[in-house]
Amino acid sequence: MKGVVAAAIASVAVLGLGGCESPSSRDATPTETISIAAGDKKGNYYQAAIDLREVLGEKGYEFEIRETTGSIANIEAVGTGAADLGFSQLDTRVYLEKFGDDAQREYLSNAQLFAPVSNEVLHLIVRRDAGIEEPEDLAGKRVAIGPPGSGTFVTAFVFYTLYDLDPETEPNLERLDIETAVEELLAGDLEAMFFTSALGSPLLMELAAEAGEEIRLLALSERSILQGLEGIYQPTTIPANTYSWQSEAVPTFSTFSFIAVDRTLEYQQVYRLAEAIYGNAAALQKKNSFWRLLSVEEAQRDITISELDYHEGVKAFIADPSE
Numbered sequence: 137m138k139g140v141v142a143a144a145i146a147s148v149a150v151l152g153l154g155g156c157e158s159p160s161s162r163d164a165t166p167t168e169t170i171s172i173a174a175g176d177k178k179g180n181y182y183q184a185a186i187d188l189r190e191v192l193g194e195k196g197y198e199f200e201i202r203e204t205t206g207s208i209a210n211i212e213a214v215g216t217g218a219a220d221l222g223f224s225q226l227d228t229r230v231y232l233e234k235f236g237d238d239a240q241r242e243y244l245s246n247a248q249l250f251a252p253v254s255n256e257v258l259h260l261i262v263r264r265d266a267g268i269e270e271p272e273d274l275a276g277k278r279v280a281i282g283p284p285g286s287g288t289f290v291t292a293f294v295f296y297t298l299y300d301l302d303p304e305t306e307p308n309l310e311r312l313d314i315e316t317a318v319e320e321l322l323a324g325d326l327e328a329m330f331f332t333s334a335l336g337s338p339l340l341m342e343l344a345a346e347a348g349e350e351i352r353l354l355a356l357s358e359r360s361i362l363q364g365l366e367g368i369y370q371p372t373t374i375p376a377n378t379y380s381w382q383s384e385a386v387p388t389f390s391t392f393s394f395i396a397v398d399r400t401l402e403y404q405q406v407y408r409l410a411e412a413i414y415g416n417a418a419a420l421q422k423k424n425s426f427w428r429l430l431s432v433e434e435a436q437r438d439i440t441i442s443e444l445d446y447h448e449g450v451k452a453f454i455a456d457p458s459e
Contacts (some may be wrong), residue, residue: 137247140175147373148412150322153333155268169197169198169200170197170198170199170200170220170221170409171199171200171202171218171219171220171312172185172188172199172200172201172202172219172220172222172223173202173204173210173213173214173218173219173221173222173223174201174202174203174204174210174222174223175203175204175205175206175207175209175210175223175286176203176205176206176313176314177203177339178217178314178315178345179206179314179333179337179339180254180333180334180337180338180426181206181210181223181393182201182203182419183338183424183426184223184253184269184424184427185199185201185223186201187203187420187423187424187426187427188413188420188452190423191416191419191420191423192412192413192416193413195416196384197409197412202218204285205283205284205285205286205313206282206283206285206287206288206289207223207224207225207228207285207286207287208228208231208232208240208284208285208286208287208288208289208290209236209286209291210222210223210224210396211224211228211229211232211243211244211247211287211396212240212243212285213398214243214246214247214397214398215242215243215244215245215246215398216243216246217246217398217400217418219398220317220397220398220401221250221395221396221397221398222247222395222396223253223393223394223395223396224247224287224330224393224394224396225256225287225290225391225392225393225394226368226391226392226393226394227290227291227294227368227369227391228287229244229288229347230294230319230365230368231293231294232244235293235298236315238321243405245399246398246399246400247396247397247398247399248396248397248398248399248445248446248447249394249395249396249397249436249438249444249445249446249447249450250394250395250396250397250406250409250410250413250446250447251394251395251410251413251414251430251450252392252393252394252429252430252431252434252435252438252448253392253393253394253395253426253427253429253430254334254391254392254393254426254427254428254429255334255335255370255372255390255391255392255393255429256287256291256332256333256334256390256391256393257332257333257334257335257372257374257388257390258291258295258330258331258332258356258388258389258390258391259330259331259332259333259337259340259353259374259388260295260328260329260330260353260354260356260388261321261328261329261330261331261351261352261353262327262328262351262352262353262354263321263324263326263327263328263350263351263356264349264350264351264352265324265350266327266328268327268328270352271295271299271354271356272299272300272301274296274299274301274306274328275306276306276307276308277308277312277327277328278308278310278325278326278327278328279292279306279308279326279327279328279329279330279401280308280310280312280314280317280320280321280326280328280330281293281296281303281309281310281313281329281330282311282312282313282314282317282330282332283311283312283313284311284316286314286395287332287393288314288330288331288332288333289311290332291330291332292330292332294347294365295330295389298361298362298363298365299361306427310326312329314329314331314339315339317331317344318339318340321351322347322351324349324350328354331363333424334393335374335378336425336427336431340379341379341380343379343380343381344380345380345381346381346383348380348382348383348423351381352382353374353382353386353388353411354386355386355387355388356387356388356389359385360372362389366441368391369389369390369391370389370390370391371387371388372387372388372389372390373385373386373387373388374386374388392429395413397447397450399447401447401449402449403448403449403452404449405449406447406448406449406450407450407452407453408449408450409449410449410450410453410454411453411457414430414431414432414435414453414454414457415432415457417430417431417432432454432457435454436454439451439454
């Protein structure tokens, strides 16, 4: 299973590129309303969608924000045309490419990349009394892995396989939303939970310092475990006191998050939207550190080095953003 997961990286980077014409005049009127699949209302994606609505409202854009269960659901919404844009983790693309059914792979192929956004950090939170000292100790434990449509579910699924555990046969995995998982973990009804989110998740920030008497972040320091997934996951550290209940720095892994865009949206429409969003990167980053990776330079690196499948309208803007 571990080798199968690692092999997925080779097939996910390029999903096919279409031709286009040169960008039209910058005097074109922006799309009146953009629908965006944004995850749970308590999550970073939903807040980021609100940021877009507030910053780009002055540019003539309106955003219809749609609550979903997370990354997989967002890719599905974009890939089926139910939303124009959607937030998603990079590892979700790998998961759907390798483990998705035919319908999922089809809508994945219709969801191109629009912009890099942030780093999503794996938080593996365990009860202090659960006897979990290493990831392998999760075997047989009562663990929340996120709802099936979420990025947390994807990351949990992949990391179970990397540690030679089979998430499809583990007997006590719970597909709970994150808020419920936190409640049950603190109540002792769970022994551990996965949560993939940008640092400073509001849900974890709201926990009192006293929660640290019951729970802690599990260190994930074995870098060799990635075995071919280094382009999808990167070693990172959750700094000490990121959360009031967490006093020590904890090593873990992160994956990138992106905005995905409907492949069928018109080239000029996407070009104009790229001009608006990339052009307001500083304003978005000032509102929310979640936008830390939004930049022309980051997208240029993705397109030229990683060969990730960006929409042609974005590629045209990125090629000459000062035009």
